[in-house]
Amino acid sequence: MSDEKAEKNTSPEGTGLESGEGTTLPDKEVDSADTRTDDDRQAVDVAHATGVGRWAELSPVDSEPVKIGERRGMFGATRGQDTSGYGGLVTPTLLPGASARPYGSYFDEVADILGRALGESVGYDDAVEKVVVDRGEMTLFVAREHLVAVARVLRDHPDLRFELCMGVSGVHYPGEPGRELHAVYPLLSITHGSRRLRLEVTCPDDDAHVPSVVEVWPGNDWHEREVWDMFGIEFDGHPALTRILMPDDWPGHPQRKDYPLGGIPVEYKGGVVPPPDERRAYS
Structure with missing residues (x-):
């Protein structure tokens, strides 16, 4: 082989194929107009202006599951005449930690649109504490x-249109300091093919206040009354926050985990079932 042919075959400009197949593509620094694959410039500018285009890296602490309590024993075996060993089991009760982008499905689109819309007022990072994607569901x-x-x-933006709030549920996690009470709002968008989303808000036991969303979704009127009745979360701005299940003079909120079982005897066909806190305990 002549020196001229050898130099042609080893040249970094190509492989020697006339078709150009196998030619090395340029790096981004020397990218040309023909090979550049930038996103739409207007969309990129808006995303960077609102901060949505910059996906914040989650720390290992943010991604870790949140421990809200623990369960001891199994099958009722805790101590005493336990020969199975189950009484020594300690199982933590965990909630999923924050999820990193990309979320998948339509969740990224929802987050981006919400971020751009909130950027004009409160700001996405200030409004949304974290996003959890678990078991195919997205919670903000x-x-x-x-x-x-x-x-x-979420209700009014034409690209979101979560017209329906299916209510609000209360949850009590005594083992989560400063965030003991949760209010959970499942949302549904009929306009966009039954997309679903969940909002979650937390508040401490000693300041159990959450703004009412009745002005946005009027159907939440009696749902908020029920959560107030059962869990003691006060929805500020509600038109008539009164009990809906228990008598007006009922003390406490029965579905909180620190509420005593109590109860009244139940009679049937001459038999009596005592209240839970008076039933026989098996050791």
């Missing part, structure tokens, strides 16, 4: 002071 943990603003954007 929202700061309670921005709940109404987020709800209004």
Whole structure:
């Protein structure tokens, strides 16, 4: 082989094929107009202006499951005449930690649209504490002071249109300091093919206040009354926050985990079932 042919075959400019197949593509620094694959410039500019385009890296602490308590024993075996060993089991009760982008499905689109819309007022990072994607469902943990603003954007933005709030549920986690009470709002968008989303707001036991969303979703009127009745979360701005299940003079909130079982005897066909806290305990 002549020196000229050898130099041609080893040249970094190509492989020697006339078709150009196998030619090395340029790096981004020397990218040309023909090979560049930038996104739409307007969309990129908006994303960077609102901060949505910059996906924050989650720390290992953010991604770790949240421990809200623990369960001891199994099958009722805790101590005493336990020969199975189950009484020594300690099982933590865990909630999923924050999820990292990309979330998958339509969740990234929802987060981006919400971020751009909130960027004009409160700001996405200030309103949304974290996003949890678990078992195919997306939950936005929202700061309670921005709940109404987020709800209004989710309802009114033409690319979101979560017209229906299916109610609100209360949850009590005594083992989560400063966030013992949770209010959970499942949302549904009929306009966009039954997309589903969940909002979650937390508040401490000693300041159990959450803004009412009745002005955004009027159907939540009696749902908020029920959560107040059962869990003691006060929905500020509710038109008539009164008990809905228990008598007006009932002490406490029965579905909190620190509420005593109590109860009244139940009679049937001459028999009596005592209340839970008076039933026989098996050792």
